[in-house]
Amino acid sequence: MSDYFKISDIAKLMRITPDAIRFYEKNNIIKPERCNDNRYRKFTVDDIRRLYDCKLLQNLQFSISDIASMIQNTKINELDDMIEQREQEIKKTIELQQMALNKIKRIKRATEMILKYKNKFLIQERPHLLIYSYANNNKLDVESVNHPYYEAVMNYHNLFDCTVEIPLENAMDFELENKSKFGFSIDIETASKIEIPNKPPVKELLPCKCAYTVIEATTIINYSSLKTVYRWLEKHNFKLNGDILCRVMKTGFHEGKSYRFYEIWCPIE
Structure with missing residues (x-):
């Protein structure tokens, strides 16, 4: 069984388009390998996990640039702090919307x-x-x-x-x-x-x-x-x-x- 997935497999699995996957790659969210013969992308389970984490963080209203930086540079305790801060911001937004x-x-x-x-x-x-x-x-x-x-x-x-x-x-x-x-x-x-x-x-x-x-x-x-x-x-x-x-x-x-x-x-x- 192959340890790699094609872009069409990932798109079907994550319910996103191939263009969206290329967008995430361009922004350094994922870094799939390339086949030497035809330059096709080869995705791993780790890429799938990163895409899943990215969608989760997007739902928390983090920007793509923030997510890319978090994936590359953030430590666990720093990520927890950022999520805590986002929680407070979302609560404030909900409060203001309720007031509106x-x-x-x-x-x-x-x-x-x-x-x-x-x-x-x-x-x-x-x-x-x-x-x-x-x-x-x-x-x-x-x-x-x-x-x-x-x-x-x-x-x-x-x-x-x-x-x-x-x-x-x-x-x-x-x-x-x-x-x-x-x-x-x-x-x-x-x-x-x-x-x-x-x-x-x-x-x-x-x-x-x-x-x-x-x-x-x-x-x-x-x-x-x-x-x-x-x-x-x-x-x-x-x-x-x-x-x-x-x-x-x-x-x-x-x-x-x-x-x-x-x-x-x-x-x-």
Whole structure:
């Protein structure tokens, strides 16, 4: 019985194409011998094992160049360390994908909330939030944008909601658009799962009793957008006792025009 295998045998055994085998050979994963008479490749059991190991490592998302280097130069304990590191990276990827999936679920839930609460009101507790500012009084907050947290926010931007804070003292101001604070908000439970700074200048908003509603606006939130909110508060004898928080729930376009749906949280007493 021959101790060698032909390339067609290896291709059939490994369920890969001959071209793929030549690719692995070119990248020094395997080094088959050559017949002296016809230069045909002769593969050994060791080549089969290397191909199997290569496919295993590829499934662990190692690159071909990494695998070639590992096969040629890596010691057993070093390989164990590399696999351990890859395990942690894959776990992190899965965690981020799960967070992205949660974001999709939140968007779908936002659609339900819009249909249910648009221009309607209820009293409920505002969630525990962190606010990462980027602009104040219509001017870029350079200190905040240069802070390490801003880069982290951009890395995880799909987990954040664009947010407008309207200071209590400016709530009834027709020019409030120029006196508002702009940032990104995230619930504290999600923030705790990612590596992101949560110390000052990051602002923490504790849960509090609020009047809650959903409104639609074609521009950045302004006094006109909030007229119905102010009228409802006045009609039901509620008094604002904190900054109004406006979080973008959903954005889109219709016939060339952009629109936004905001959830409005008005602290009341």
